[in-house]
């Protein structure tokens with residue numbers, strides 16, 4: 563977890579009146595996933611963290627983010643499969659900030675085969691969806707095809723996040739394919755630069771929080787997107803250097 567990513571999750575949970583607890587997989591500075599200076603925790607540590615939060619807490623839903631190696635994927639997969647963690651929202655982090663893949667082939671294969679099918683909702687970017695389904699996405703039809711392929715892997719609900727690179731300058735459109743086969747696009751005006759950080763984590767964290775609050779998946783996704791829209795329009799200037807989405811919009 564970079565120093566701001568985890569906080570974006572917890573700030574979102576708090577605003578949504580959900581009590582958040584965490585299992586840390588790693589520690590690194592913002593934007594330094596690719597550096598060798600970060601710390602990747604052991605599977606044993608992750609097991610113990612799960613043990614401690616599951617001892618006495620009822621977990622209503624669970625967000626899974628950065629998992630940089632096979633051992634951590636296996637540890638989290640086992641916990642999600644064997645423990646009572648509620649619906650799983652999987653936010654794949656498959657590339658570091660330089661665009662290099664994070665997982666080696668064995669770990670990636672495990673991720674796709676064993677972790678993705680456990681997800682109630684998966685929220686890849688277009689690049690992450692391309693990596694998982696194994697073909698390039700250059701059109702709306704490709705996005706829809708990729709979402710169906712992800713459903714084919716076993717994930718129940720898919721949200722593929724838009725990208726202005728693929729969709730033009732004005733709008734950004736996320737595509738949603740639900741378990742029952744219903745699908746829709748969530749369209750938003752592309753917010754002007756500079757972009758506040760935290761949108762990625764807040765989107766999946768908000769879906770997770772809404773599921774914990776008992777919302778149906780479609781409502782959880784729609785509410786989360788509205789939350790991102792509002793939070794992106796009202797940039798929060800924290801000190802001199804941090805431009806964050808505004809969780810309290």
Ligand SMILES: Nc1ncnc2c1ncn2[C@@H]1O[C@H](COP(=O)(O)OP(=O)(O)OP(=O)(O)O)[C@@H](O)[C@H]1O
Nearest residue numbers: 723724734736751752753758759760761762763765
């Ligand atoms: N420029 C933008 N204007 C409005 N919404 C955006 C913009 N960029 C991304 N979003 C929305 O934010 C959500 C998260 O998308 P994504 O993970 O691609 O963002 P990101 O730019 O990587 O986020 P961040 O760097 O802030 O964590 C999606 O719902 C996406 O549509």
Ligand SMILES: Cc1ncc(COP(=O)(O)O)c(N)n1
Nearest residue numbers: 563564567627628655762763
């Ligand atoms: C631990 C971690 N690393 C990277 C990102 C992606 O962030 P962004 O969407 O800003 O690239 C993230 N959400 N969490």
